Amino acid sequence: DNEENTLDADFNSPRKTRCPHSIKTLNSNNIIQQSQQTQNDAVDESDFDRNPAKIPSLMDESTSIGRLQPSDIDLADRCFPKPNCNPSARFRTIDGGCNNLIFPVWGQINGANSRIIQASYSDGNRQPRKAVSGRELPNARHIRRTIFQDIDKPTIKHNLFIMQFGQMIAHDTELTVSKTSKCCNSDGSTPKNLPKDCLQITIPRDDPAAGKKRCFSSPRAADTSDLGCSIKPVRQQIAVTSFIDASLVYGSDNNTANSLRRFINGKLRKQVGSKGNSFLPNVKKASKVCNVLSDTTVCYASGDERVNQHPDMAVQTISLLRLHNTLCDELVRINPSWDDERLYQEARKIVIGMYQHVTYNEFLPEIIGKDYARVNNLLPLKEGFNNNYNEFLNPTTLASFTAAAFRSLHSYIQGFIELMNEARRVTSRIRLSDFYFKTDIVQRNDNFDAFTRGLLTQRAQEQDQFFTEEVSEFLFRVPNKTEGLDLVSLDLERGRDFGLPSYNKFRQLCGLNEAKTFDDLTDQISKKNVDALSKLYEHVEDVDYYAAGLLEKRKPGSILGHTFQCIIGEMFFRWKFGDRFFYEFGNQPGSFSLDQLQEIRKTTLAQIVCMTSDIQNTQRKAFNIPSNTNPLVSCGSIAKINLNAWRES
Ligand code: HEM
Numbered sequence: 001d002n003e004e005n006t007l008d009a010d011f012n013s014p015r016k017t018r019c020p021h022s023i024k025t026l027n028s029n030n031i032i033q034q035s036q037q038t039q040n041d042a043v044d045e046s047d048f049d050r051n052p053a054k055i056p057s058l059m060d061e062s063t064s065i066g067r068l069q070p071s072d073i074d075l076a077d078r079c080f081p082k083p084n085c086n087p088s089a090r091f092r093t094i095d096g097g098c099n100n101l102i103f104p105v106w107g108q109i110n111g112a113n114s115r116i117i118q119a120s121y122s123d124g125n126r127q128p129r130k131a132v133s134g135r136e137l138p139n140a141r142h143i144r145r146t147i148f149q150d151i152d153k154p155t156i157k158h159n160l161f162i163m164q165f166g167q168m169i170a171h172d173t174e175l176t177v178s179k180t181s182k183c184c185n186s187d188g189s190t191p192k193n194l195p196k197d198c199l200q201i202t203i204p205r206d207d208p209a210a211g212k213k214r215c216f217s218s219p220r221a222a223d224t225s226d227l228g229c230s231i232k233p234v235r236q237q238i239a240v241t242s243f244i245d246a247s248l249v250y251g252s253d254n255n256t257a258n259s260l261r262r263f264i265n266g267k268l269r270k271q272v273g274s275k276g277n278s279f280l281p282n283v284k285k286a287s288k289v290c291n292v293l294s295d296t297t298v299c300y301a302s303g304d305e306r307v308n309q310h311p312d313m314a315v316q317t318i319s320l321l322r323l324h325n326t327l328c329d330e331l332v333r334i335n336p337s338w339d340d341e342r343l344y345q346e347a348r349k350i351v352i353g354m355y356q357h358v359t360y361n362e363f364l365p366e367i368i369g370k371d372y373a374r375v376n377n378l379l380p381l382k383e384g385f386n387n388n389y390n391e392f393l394n395p396t397t398l399a400s401f402t403a404a405a406f407r408s409l410h411s412y413i414q415g416f417i418e419l420m421n422e423a424r425r426v427t428s429r430i431r432l433s434d435f436y437f438k439t440d441i442v443q444r445n446d447n448f449d450a451f452t453r454g455l456l457t458q459r460a461q462e463q464d465q466f467f468t469e470e471v472s473e474f475l476f477r478v479p480n481k482t483e484g485l486d487l488v489s490l491d492l493e494r495g496r497d498f499g500l501p502s503y504n505k506f507r508q509l510c511g512l513n514e515a516k517t518f519d520d521l522t523d524q525i526s527k528k529n530v531d532a533l534s535k536l537y538e539h540v541e542d543v544d545y546y547a548a549g550l551l552e553k554r555k556p557g558s559i560l561g562h563t564f565q566c567i568i569g570e571m572f573f574r575w576k577f578g579d580r581f582f583y584e585f586g587n588q589p590g591s592f593s594l595d596q597l598q599e600i601r602k603t604t605l606a607q608i609v610c611m612t613s614d615i616q617n618t619q620r621k622a623f624n625i626p627s628n629t630n631p632l633v634s635c636g637s638i639a640k641i642n643l644n645a646w647r648e649s
């Protein structure tokens with residue numbers, strides 16, 4: 001059967017050691033866990049999950065060591081003026097302010113990130129961490145080339161949509177601001193002495209990039225000290241709202257938000273493609289934002305400047321634009337008396353509700369594991385309101401989440417993106433680095449639908465220690481160049497830039513033992529990888545969180561190891577219970593009615609895809625590749641949200 005074929009195709013070696021007939025008797029979850037374990041070097045099943053983690057917010061202090069006290073967490077609040085809030089406002093602000101009525105700057109744009117654990121800077125304030133010995137930490141590019149190579153291993157379960165949805169959440173919740181300095185010479189080579197405020201990604205002598213006109217460095221992130229705020233240690237600025245509020249579609253400040261609105265029937269501005277479909281509007285200066293020569297070439301404007309980073313990012317954002325405008329059309333039909341503002345806000349609220357529901361109901365369980373999500377109250381309720389808003393839980397994006405844990409999903413990225421027809425045949429395959437900042441391809445022919453089918457059907461790369469060179473050698477390669485940047489080196493350096501403490505601290509935060517020696521890491525990391533770490537780092541206390549986290553064995557049902565599961569779980573916990581406008585809450589001025597909430601809860605990604613594209617068929621579990629157990633069904637058989645619950649008498 002299909003399940004078996006899948007295994008045959010991807011896991012030749014485990015297949016040899018297992019009776020093929022026994023596979024059928026396993027449920028699909030077991031198959032995946034077993035296969036993953038076999039892939040990630042053999043793991044002794046008995047101690048695989050001896051320590052099922054809870055998220056730190058739900059652990060008691062004896063098991064979660066090193067958590068910051070609220071007074072420390074809230075230190076950054078004093079850097080920002082308090083907005084005046086209207087406690088009875090029914091809709092979220094655009095800038096995220098006043099979500100929390102006691103701490104109104106929490107999650108607001110242009111705030112600073114939050115921390116769950118004390119920062120580690122070599123000067124206690126802002127200079128990147130050093131080794132225990134006082135020497136520099138190992139070179140990020142050297143680490144990248146040693147343990148994070150490019151090995152092609154597609155997943156057996158997840159499609160590329162899960163990667164794309166993850167990136168959308170990343171852009172919704174974090175945007176760093178660069179300190180101003182230039183870090184590379186104008187001819188593209190590395191400066192002899194890297195300028196101040198640059199990430200120290202120097203090129204090792206034995207690196208193929210050595211001696212070429214190449215430079216991997218990039219600016220450090222702007223922080224609270226750049227705002228004249230004297231808190232120590234510094235916190236990095238965030239240029240979007242922290243909440244999962246589709247700020248990438250609507251914008252995180254009022255000027256951007258207004259520039260994207262039509263001010264007619266609540267709708268967002270758009271451009272119309274050759275077949276009459278909607279696309280995001282064009283920026284005025286396309287040649288500034290995209291890799292194009294003419295300003296009339298298609299290059300999109302949206303709530304987040306990264307929309308043009310690559311075609312699938314644009315496809316995802318266009319889908320939400322279409323969803324918003326479709327909802328406006330239906331709402332105005334149902335409530336002809338509503339004015340533009342009311343229609344815009346109601347449609348926006350529904351879009352955010354639907355997107356939050358998909359995030360917690362479909363995306364998150366695939367990432368952190370369904371059982372883990374359930375135990376930590378992260379699954380949506382089936383009915384009724386959830387009234388557990390916690391006004392003391394800070395939803396501001398965590399440094400450790402954005403500068404390490406969530407970036408591990410960079411491992412999902414495919415180097416080649418497939419466009420597919422309705423029969424799910426590949427019609428073309430594009431190289432990612434040929435299309436950085438070139439999104440005009442999305443609007444040609446029926447490519448929007450072909451990209452969408454590809455997202456639903458093409459396998460993602462396995463979530464593991466391997467990354468496609470399309471991001472680790474060719475990131476942001478421009479058309480006439482043969483090389484690019486190295487995202488994994490950037491990730492490693494960004495962690496140090498953000499002052500993330502070493503992996504060992506996250507072990508203790510997440511309920512594991514402090515490692516005294518490298519050998520102590522073998523409870524989570526294979527011997528082979530621990531050996532590799534011990535050759536790179538002088539001391540076990542030096543090991544970067546990102547590096548070790550990527551090597552951790554996966555937890556049952558999850559694509560993540562112990563400490564990434566813990567921090568990603570914690571972050572989504574805060575974005576749920578720390579967001580006063582979270583869609584399931586019932587006792588707030590902005591709450592849905594119970595009827596409305598039940599409609600929102602019917603949302604699936606498959607439904608959104610069908611509502612916003614011209615594809616005819618999709619699988620129901622839209623983050624899993626189509627299979628016998630997840631067959632393609634016609635879009636007509638997938639229920640659409642019914643807006644009658646929004647009818648005002
Ligand atoms: C083709 C896909 C992607 C590309 C090309 C890409 C590229 C990048 C780049 C260039 C950065 C900034 C690096 C730095 O200077 O620190 C970044 C940051 C980040 N990425 Fe990705 N990424 C992709 C997909 C994803 C995915 C799938 C996720 C997670 C699910 C993700 C999560 C993040 C996060 C959390 C950040 C930090 C955001 C910030 O600091 O502003 N990315 N990515």
Ligand SMILES: [Ca+2]
Pocket residue numbers: 172173240241242243244245246247248
């Ligand atoms: Ca946001």
